[in-house]
Amino acid sequence: MGIGYAVNKLIQTIATIFFVLTFNFLLFRILPGNPFALLFRGPGFSRALVNQLNAQFGLDQPLWLQYLKYLQNTLIGNFGISYTYRVPVLSILVPRLLNTVILLLTATAISLVVGIAMGLVSAWRRGGKTDFAFSTSTLLLYSMPTFWLGLILLFVGVIYFGLPVSGMISLNGELTNPFALSSIVDLSRHMVLPCLTLVLGLTGEYVLIMKGALLDVFTEDYMLTAKAKGISNSKLLRDHALRNAALPMTTLIAINIGLAVGGAIQTETIFSWPGIGLLTYQALLTRDYPVLQGCFLVVAIAVILMNFLADLLYGYLDPRIRTG
Amino acid sequence: MSSQLTTSRWRIYRRSWTGLWRKFARNRLGVIGLGLLVFFVLMALFGPFTAPYDPTSSSADILKPPSALHLLGTNEVGQDILSQVLYGAQASLIVGFAAAAISAVVGSLVGLIAGYYQGYAGDLLMRVTDVFLVLPALPLMVVLGAILGPTLFSIVIAIGLVGWTGTARLVRSQTLSVKQLAFVESSRASGARDYYIIFSHVVPNVIPVIFAQTVLVIANSILSAAVLTFLGLGNPSTITWGQMLEFAFTSGAVTSAWWYVMSPGLCIMLVVLSFSLVGYSLDEIFNPRTRKV
Numbered sequence: 001m002g003i004g005y006a007v008n009k010l011i012q013t014i015a016t017i018f019f020v021l022t023f024n025f026l027l028f029r030i031l032p033g034n035p036f037a038l039l040f041r042g043p044g045f046s047r048a049l050v051n052q053l054n055a056q057f058g059l060d061q062p063l064w065l066q067y068l069k070y071l072q073n074t075l076i077g078n079f080g081i082s083y084t085y086r087v088p089v090l091s092i093l094v095p096r097l098l099n100t101v102i103l104l105l106t107a108t109a110i111s112l113v114v115g116i117a118m119g120l121v122s123a124w125r126r127g128g129k130t131d132f133a134f135s136t137s138t139l140l141l142y143s144m145p146t147f148w149l150g151l152i153l154l155f156v157g158v159i160y161f162g163l164p165v166s167g168m169i170s171l172n173g174e175l176t177n178p179f180a181l182s183s184i185v186d187l188s189r190h191m192v193l194p195c196l197t198l199v200l201g202l203t204g205e206y207v208l209i210m211k212g213a214l215l216d217v218f219t220e221d222y223m224l225t226a227k228a229k230g231i232s233n234s235k236l237l238r239d240h241a242l243r244n245a246a247l248p249m250t251t252l253i254a255i256n257i258g259l260a261v262g263g264a265i266q267t268e269t270i271f272s273w274p275g276i277g278l279l280t281y282q283a284l285l286t287r288d289y290p291v292l293q294g295c296f297l298v299v300a301i302a303v304i305l306m307n308f309l310a311d312l313l314y315g316y317l318d319p320r321i322r323t324g
Numbered sequence: 325m326s327s328q329l330t331t332s333r334w335r336i337y338r339r340s341w342t343g344l345w346r347k348f349a350r351n352r353l354g355v356i357g358l359g360l361l362v363f364f365v366l367m368a369l370f371g372p373f374t375a376p377y378d379p380t381s382s383s384a385d386i387l388k389p390p391s392a393l394h395l396l397g398t399n400e401v402g403q404d405i406l407s408q409v410l411y412g413a414q415a416s417l418i419v420g421f422a423a424a425a426i427s428a429v430v431g432s433l434v435g436l437i438a439g440y441y442q443g444y445a446g447d448l449l450m451r452v453t454d455v456f457l458v459l460p461a462l463p464l465m466v467v468l469g470a471i472l473g474p475t476l477f478s479i480v481i482a483i484g485l486v487g488w489t490g491t492a493r494l495v496r497s498q499t500l501s502v503k504q505l506a507f508v509e510s511s512r513a514s515g516a517r518d519y520y521i522i523f524s525h526v527v528p529n530v531i532p533v534i535f536a537q538t539v540l541v542i543a544n545s546i547l548s549a550a551v552l553t554f555l556g557l558g559n560p561s562t563i564t565w566g567q568m569l570e571f572a573f574t575s576g577a578v579t580s581a582w583w584y585v586m587s588p589g590l591c592i593m594l595v596v597l598s599f600s601l602v603g604y605s606l607d608e609i610f611n612p613r614t615r616k617v
Binding site: 012015016019020027028139140142143144145146147148151152154155158159165255257258259261262265266269270280281284285287289292293295296299300303304307 | 451452454455457458459460461462463464466467468470471543547550551554555556557566569572573578579582585586589592593594596597600601
């Protein structure tokens, strides 16, 4: 039954997370030249702070003990101290993560709707002019680096539309009530350009997936049967094609979450959107290794969990998977 | 006798090459892609000789729009952008090729072993592949690149070590199907060893698929290299298109000098497009899964 499938996926997910944790541990410790010296002896850290970190992470102890301490610390959210901000990494990560989720969710939702619609039209009128136009623009958008797209939109947005191009809120208008209409309008104005960049960067992939999934469904015998029964085109699409095409969509959307995160790093960097992506960029510039490590860990685990959810959804939607 | 053999073999090769070209020429987009690709390879080879200026010498013409003197304008320290674009082709392409080569080798080895030796070893390899497939690629490359330091070499390693999963899965599925073919079985029945079967039966049948896939991986690698360089992981003294865009962004010239942003970005886009078009076209010819019946 369904339980076996879910448990199986859960075990896989936990194994993957363990792999990431181990990878993270080894990467920042085993590599020549810059092991934990970099992680725990930030420039300008006081002797007392270094001693405290040494004790917390057991740096004078053998590697396997360090590994256990690392797992323990990670589990309770202790990712070390940031070099630049001099505060625990977690306290920087959490608000940034929230900002990224706001941006990514909005952009993904929009590009999903647009992508599904475009893929549908492309598949239905396969070989037609619209299909050609969609396929070409998809291919061109796919070949563009997302950050370049962002740079162009930044230029156009600032010169021709006077849109804000930096941050989430205007600095002059002090934020009194985040739920007031004026703050929401302000936030939306700030979101236009980064969101548009992400949507343009992501939609192409969804169009291709949707078109491919639908074309596969169109060749199935039951589609011919349904057509022969004489049901209307819209009903054929809605009840037969879309339902079956939704299955491969769920897994592929999950795989694309990783891609979306990559796009977010570039977009946030260009529009100074204070999320995890911008934090990664800033940590790279200042060589703030604890923050960099924390960003990677949080993003990787988030993506792994989203994949787990997508697997569960897939199992729920397709009974063949659950029992098989 | 031996010369006769080589002649006939040469004929077979020549026939298969012309046959391949005939199939390839049928796909208009693939041919367009190949044309673009040849253009950029020529640019990488001869760009430095055709550049009108020394790309590193600065002048008093700061952020000047395109003119007869500077066809693509100048940057924030007065360097000629056309010369930089021409010089930048080389490193941009080499990074893509090198990273894709690493991906091809790692992916093929993992795929061959996982496909040929089904059992614990194969299972374990596929699990590792699945883990890499789930992990977000760009953050992984960023972390690897940051640890290895800001050089072109570390960018190559970071991209190569992340981009092999697609190839591995493809090679594995191809190996599985080749393994079941009758002639492989009869070869095994007549006492052929594993390495003989792998290298004289499996590999020759899988290589075309690896080739098509690797052309696509080159496209992705060039794109990733540009992104990593833009995020500050490149070597600032090597001219690449990604590096030019990084300077355009960090110097704050993006909001005033469109010519500074357009030309390197267009080059990246077109070169990625060319490899993608050629790759898809080859994939259609070589990969039975995507071949149209």
